[in-house]
Amino acid sequence: MAEQRVKKVAIIGGGCAAVAAAFELTRPERNGEFEVTIYQLGWRLGGKGASGRDAETGRIEEHGLHLWMGFYENAFRLMRDCYRELDRPEGSPIRTWRDAFKPDNFVGVTERRGADQWDNWAAYFPPAAGAPGDPLTGRNPFSVKGYLARCALLLRTLISSVQDSYPGSVEPGARDELAFALQTLVASAAGSARGDQKEFAAKTLKYGQLAASALVLEALGAVRWAVESTAPAAGETLVALLEKLSAVARRQLETLVAKNDELRRVWEIADVVLAIMRGIIRDRLLFTSQGFEAIDEYDWREWLRRHGASEASLDSGFIRGSYDLLFAYEDGDIGKPRLAAGQALRGAMRMFFTYRGALFWKMQAGMGDIVFAPIYEVLRRRGVTFEFFHKLENLALSPDGSHVAGLDMSVQAKTRGGKPYEPLVDVKGLPCWPSRPLHDQVINGAALKKAGWNPEAHWEDHSVARKTLQVGEDFDFVVLGVGLGAVADVCGELIAAEPAWQTMVQEVKSVATQAFQVWLNKPVEELGWDLPPINISGYVEPFDTWADMQQLIRLEDWKTDPKAIAYFCSVLSDADIESSDDKTDAAKRTSRHVRDSAIRFLDRDVAHFWPKAVNADGFRWELLETGNKSRSAKSGKARFETQFWTANINPTDRYVLSLPGSLKHRISPLDDRFDNLTIAGDWTDCGHQAGCVEAAVMSGLLAATALSDYPRLSDIIGYDHP
Template sequence: MSAGPPTRPRKLAVFGGGLGSLSAVFALTELPDWRERYDITVYQIGWRLGGKARSGRNLRAHARSEALGHHVWFGWYDNAFALARRVYAETRRAPGAPLATFKEAFKPCDHLLLGTGDRSDRTPPWKMSLPRSDSLPGDGAAQPSVWHFAQTLLLWAIDCIPRLHPQYSTWSAIVPRWPDASRSLWPALMRRAGGQGVRAYDGFDPQSPDYDGLLRRAAAAVHGEDAPKTSRQRRAWAQPLTHCGEHSLRALVGLGARQSHPQFTIMVDLALATVRGILHDGLDRAGFSAIDDQDLRAWLRRHGASEESLASTVLVALYADHMSYESGDVERPVAAAGALLRAALRRYLAFSGALYYTPAAGLGEVLFAPLYRLLRDRGVRFRFFHKLKHLCPNPRQPAVSAAVVGRQIELAPGVDDYEPLIKVKGLPCWPSRPLYSQIVLGDDPVIQAIDFEANESPEVEEVVLRAGIDFDDIVLGVPPPALAGAAREPRRPRPALGDHARAHPLDRRHGRAVVALADLAAAAGRPGAGRRRRDRAHRIAAMGQPLDRRRLRGLAARALARRDRLAQRAAPRTLRRRQPRARARHRRDLAQEPSARLVARGLARRRRRVQLGALARPAGPRRRAPPGRPALLGHAERQRSPDRHPPRRSAAPPRRRRQRLSQPLARRRLGRRRPRPRLRRGGGHGRAPGRARAQRRSDRHPRRTRRPRPGVIARAGRAPSEARPRA
């Protein structure tokens, strides 16, 4: 049996050189047989890797390191630290070289300064210091559970409360300061915990209470054999401690503990509110994601956090660190409660080694330069000065058929591949500007003024990468602004007509239009006209894709024209003259609004006309109507069915006469009547007979006097010329 042809490795095109893309490439090259399986090429815009964490050395300013900002890696970044540790373990720099090991590249820090960010606030930042652990980040340790976080916070709060006030340093001194109702409720919670199988509160005597010994036994019970195992036992164990912590904190705040320890009072309040929320919402079973639909401040307020704690520097710094603002407005902080709470608890309670680490130099020299050299030595190809311009979707399946890449420069003669790194005091670094000695016309000031890292930068030519030839798979690692202009959503496979409305919820109007066109085509088919004409509806339905307006208008017009021809042959003569006008009107409406509702309306109208034509048959001669008027029924037909087919006469609408003005429009007041004068009483203007009063009114206002009609004067015995002249 002969062996088949050898399969070639799959070509993988990676667009973008940020930390996410390079991490994916690094993970693929970690496979033992990756060279036989993949052929990887990285396309990067500009001259350096790093994305938003890139940095470079300014050779015009004494090789000064320039970056987009100071980057900090917290101690719980296990994946990032694992990548950095493997890179430094494989590069194996010579002893004595700068940044030879991982511990030299990343420096641990234990202190954190928290402030409100308000410049008008003169309160100094709060310095938080947390002790280090013996482990190193990146060891792959499992993350703590939600219950572990709640248990740690609760025990820490119980340990800190007696230290908030110097005069009340024991629980025996704090508990008597509680309200009587709260103090009487505490033994009931302990008995309830005992009923659930929790033995931490056994032996408590309310007559001679030993509160300090009770709380020490309860804290030690979580690490022994009697530790709560089920969710119900955990809640029963935590409720007496939470009740004790909340009422003790309120009593100490009333005694002035906030003035002596303002920050620790806030931290204890937030810790107790977090524990109460975890227990009340059942997050130990559902996880932090169950409260992602709420804001963190609103969630803490609902579970008893004070307004002073919600406005504290701890929460302000937490929102600012994650840039959790609605539309970037700092006056509207908002964040998912579950995601932000998980990040905060991992930062302060689950870090490895130190609280956070800072790179000894820019991340370009500390991480991306050694990572680039490692991947290049493994066999990964890098194409600098190649920017992604457009992704062409495949119309038949959800895939990319081609990728258009713009090549930004032309390499100088003799330069096969662009070498991006330089050495500064023996350390490989990225320059802050391209190395123009490797570029054609690199000494030209016009070339040096171009920002090659901008999406609007010019290119020398466009390179089209075709699927199956230049690449088989794509890894997109470009930022969202660049992706919005380059990538489009690949089209889905064309569904059947019945599934069109369900598969395309946003294109239901086009789906109904396709259904209506299929109905029209099926109704317009002649009986026995052939398989092709009868199956036209199925051919239209096989499209199953959202039709554009031009194609929909054309299909509807052709289907309706064929439908009109068949309907005109079956309709009586009295209706034939009206059909061309109706068809023209329908085509005009369809051109203005090619929607499914209009197509369905035309279909229903033509069905009614066909039914009417089947009931009414022409009989007798037909008189011709004058142009512009509908046809009239014949004399014999009117005599036979005068009520069923009454004659229709339509009078032409009267023409509107144009009004001619004898004066300019500005001087003439149209549509306004002059007010009638009011007659005063006395002084010759009293009441008088109607004729005399009308005579005086006509003398005062001659323009309002109406001229008598000549015919009336002639009948009265006077000639028209003898009529009283108009004043």
């Protein structure tokens, strides 16, 4: 039998999905079946997850905040396999995946209490058994029935715990259960009155009232539903009466909770959980073959509202936080929160009910350092070729439209002497990506540096050569792993040939994001923050999310270490993106807009988190750590120029939205309309339809399956999730 020839794969892009596909296709057990080349725009891997190190301070500069969740089974499995194969020597920084990721059990939300009043609330989620990426033992937990069951138990626990016992007195042995998380949640709501027995008695009474009121409402809802679904015409009078009674009961309940924050928080959670349970049953999500997709036409809040959640609960920190977490604002307009209900429900169930180890896991350096540098090193060892500074300009179809015949590339720079570009730099012993190209390796590098050349910018058209890769010669298969924003630009022929692609680029939308990072010379505790180190969302725009990143201090390379690092991020409205024929100038003006918003935020809004960082004149700019050299000369607001901010307006940097009604238009990496092409990215139909690392990795695995029938679909954790 003739020996099969090696299959050449061109992977376009170097984000999570693309490198996951490369990792799968080149696993040693495949015996070199695939010869993979990664073509990467600019100087570094990572896509939206790329980060870089500042040359002077070694500080980490990210596109935004990246948190890994405890249910990212596929992504953690990839990283664990990667670190094991990397096998860094003893004594190396970030030697194992356990060094790379640390559990974080706190999640915070801010709550609006009036026009300009906000409260912080930190909830603790106890460690759960195992760690993400461990083999699943026993029956797969991702079933609607399982979720419904846990919702019911959670609700019962919530109501009974507040009714029957003081939240602080948790039963021995109960600490390991999710129930404990709830009790702790309630306990954290109970706040300062823990030791006050009189206060405790009063609270218990109020909780009893709360539970009774809630259950009356629930009974009303259930009766109304029963009437409507069984005898709609005959029951009209009764329904009208029930409406009135509901209104009375709800007013009573709202009066009760309006006077007491802790009751309000408990009620809001119970209310949302009840709505989810009602919705799952009434919409028959238990039995439908579509799983949660059956409700993806609805917005998350709209669906919860349909199933009886109150307006107050829908505006609660947890619900607002779910939108913030996914940048779920159409066109970046905070007045247009839109999130497909099915995906939101899937995300919430997986996040709260299937996490392992911890709810969140925090990377212990930049995402580039933790994820993409190790993957780069492993892939190189396996023989993967990296072609940096390659920008795909057109994906050419064959005359009969059946396959990709050519890849037209612009070469952005060539290396001196034709040597391979060596992209990593050493920061305190850790291989890292620099935040700028390593100009000394490229021809004409000094001039490019002086001109401020940014080969990642969409509007940057500097090109030193063009090349066309031919099918059958340069590649057999293509993995299109670019960001969604680039698809319309480079896939014109595919879009013209296939209506599904046309619909996809029209209906699947993305949003620009903005972020800034500050390094402080005082710990946040000294600035008035009195909760644990936290990731907190739901706050006022334009920067609704803050993450305390103090764990990074030891990995950066300052002459004098800062005492705190804070990341802020949010969506960036399309209306705030400057446009002009001069794209470079427009980008600069947008960047200045983000800078000004950040300064305004520090001056006006950050006092909510750090009251002592602000005086009568606004933010105390001297708190900003500036670095070693010329930066320290700045004073006042100008000192902010020494910090880092970014407007993520490159089409490929835009965050992919999960808009209601749009998810059905995504295309799967398994789709074989073009017989030598697959796609990879968190914009594809990959099973978990959200913009996140896990979705991207799942998509990369599916792309590998598309080319080789491996991994098996059943091995991709959560692909067949309801």
